[in-house]
Amino acid sequence: QKEVEQNSGPLSVPEGAIASLNCTYSDRGSQSFFWYRQYSGKSPELIMFIYSNGDKEDGRFTAQLNKASQYVSLLIRDSQPSDSATYLCAVKEPGGYQKVTFGTGTKLQVIP
């Protein structure tokens, strides 16, 4: 059973701080990793994806991948109250199809 593990939180950070969200996965062959954001009562939406070891930056968001440790993280700089949501880590299985396994998500609360 392929697993994607996340701390459910809630993770509370003050406005303007850095929020760090973490995810581990069990399938060493996984090659594609995604972070989705889900506001309460809404559907998930993709905010970042990463394929290679290292960091990938997009605005205030940075995804970090360490395949040797089977670890992927999302950093949110200058956190805003509008960042308050549940963040889902998703890992794509090796192969040509698009099946991904989602973690249960980490709830982030940014305190004004």
Added chain:
Amino acid sequence: DAGVIQSPRHEVTEMGQEVTLRCKPISGHNSLFWYRQTMMRGLELLIYFNNNVPIDDSGMPEDRFSAKMPNASFSTLKIQPSEPRDSAVYFCASSLTTGGNEQFFGPGTRLTVL
């Protein structure tokens, strides 16, 4: 593009009744996914299709659940008979096999089985 369309948005039914959820994927997308989300189990993949063909239905809980994709623009998820433990939000998502692999989710159907 209108995005992924799901209907109904809310469904309340009684135990034992048949429930049919509908999904229209984004035009041109060739992969379609049905997920179920609950507080306890998070987002679970039920089944996914590629080019209208079911590829993996290992997430379908039991024989009460069935899914079809008769053409590239329509899919259904049916529960018969429904049970209270089926209460959840059901999402449909679509994507392209090539490219960035992003899945685009519909707004979901909130199902309540009394």
